[in-house]
Amino acid sequence: MATPALVLLPEWGSGHLMSMLESCKRVLLSGGGGGKAFSITLLVVRPPTDEATSEVEAHVRREAASGLDIRFHRLPAVDPPAGDLGVEEFSALYLSLHAPHVRDAIAGMECPVAALVLDLFAATLVDEARDLGVPSYVFMSSTGAMLALMLHLPVLHERVTVEFDEVEGEIEVPGLPPVPPANMPCPVVDKKSPNYTWFVRLGDSFMDATGIIANTADALEPGPLAAIAEGRCVPGRPAPPVYPVGPVLSLGDRSPSHECVKWLDAQPPASVVFLCFGSMGWFDPPQVVEITAALERSGQRFLWVLRGPPSSETGAGSPDGSEHPTDANLDEILPEGFLERTKGRGMVWPKWAPQKDILAHPAVGGFVTHGGWNSVLESLWHGVPMAPWPLYAEQHLNAFELVADMGVAVPLKVDRKRDNFVDAAELEGTVKELMGGGEVGRKAREKAKQMMAVCREAVAEGGSSHAALQRLAQALHDGAAMPKK
Known part of the structure; x- marks a missing residue:
């Protein structure tokens, strides 16, 4: 029998594409299912911007x-959806437009297909x-908490008839x-x-998948994963099996000579x-002033990756609605004298920085x-406590989970109504x-060190994520089939 293929359809962003690919490479290398190997076929969607295209081609x-x-199978180009669309709406709609090409690519394969692995935005x-007679798996590049919420969202849609910010009290999400x-x-x-509307639809589509591959670990998010497994997210309808195989991180290609x-x-x-x-994080001048004041008054050593505002060449106003920062002009963006006053204890870096190498450095506390979930996993892997400052996507829920559920972070009061503004006094405190001021920080630092051990034990041989990977490999081998023509 020919080697069965895992066919991958990722979203083009690095946090989605590389997380899915690294996870499926672990399946390929696991040799599960009696020692039989897999191959991987990555369906390459042409991204909507030149910058994103260059990034994908580099990968x-x-x-x-x-x-x-x-x-690598490059799918034919499709016209991006027009109009003033949000990032998530654009991603889901754009990927759905590739459905006929995905179908043709799979139907034309001459080997068994172990599964079609879909980005969360391609779940439909x-x-x-x-229809092709092959298994489907949704890859969840975000948290188990977000997965529980997405599965539960169609239920919440029926139960909560007002906007969520009009709810008196709090919102019940199973497992949180x-x-x-x-x-x-x-x-x-x-x-x-x-x-x-798309998120309700996607959450419903998750329930029709053969399984869900999640970049998390049982011991990292026991509450949400147990709620899903026990059927509490969608009462009366069992969820597909979830395979928590994380943390999946690409830790190679170190940059020890970076400045x-x-x-x-x-x-x-x-x-x-x-x-x-993150790759889309930047601040307006008033917020930069608050950050500089906070860092200067704190007396703390700091390394700050400060990006400049987007330009049309880097994606502002791009079809997917995303905005990509530029390299910052520090002379223009920083208050006069800030660099001189903090010289020796602070560094402001105005462009891309090797985040994983920085978090791995013993000087970082x-x-x-x-x-963002990939950043969180990198921080937990190295035992670094956090102060979450959510800006977009699911990050506000991540911030809540890091503080209230995992206990690995110190809360930061963010004014969501003012575009997630944080004033200097709040950030300083x-x-x-x-970094060592009191009991909350001490507990976060201790818990982060514990979670470092949890993450590493999970992926080691005999750990929970290693076991989930073996179960997944066996399920994929058992389900491999020739696609219908």
């Missing part, structure tokens, strides 16, 4: 040279997999402590928006607070982060607490 070139059995394509309305994810805060890392080499252990806000 493709690197993986093609890896020596693993990974093949489970119907295509069913009661969630304040202010911590609900951005795509669901406006029930009149297409973003919300930021060399600066950290000269700092004492656990003395530096690291501020970094705390992380002020936007709370949080940084001091995070």
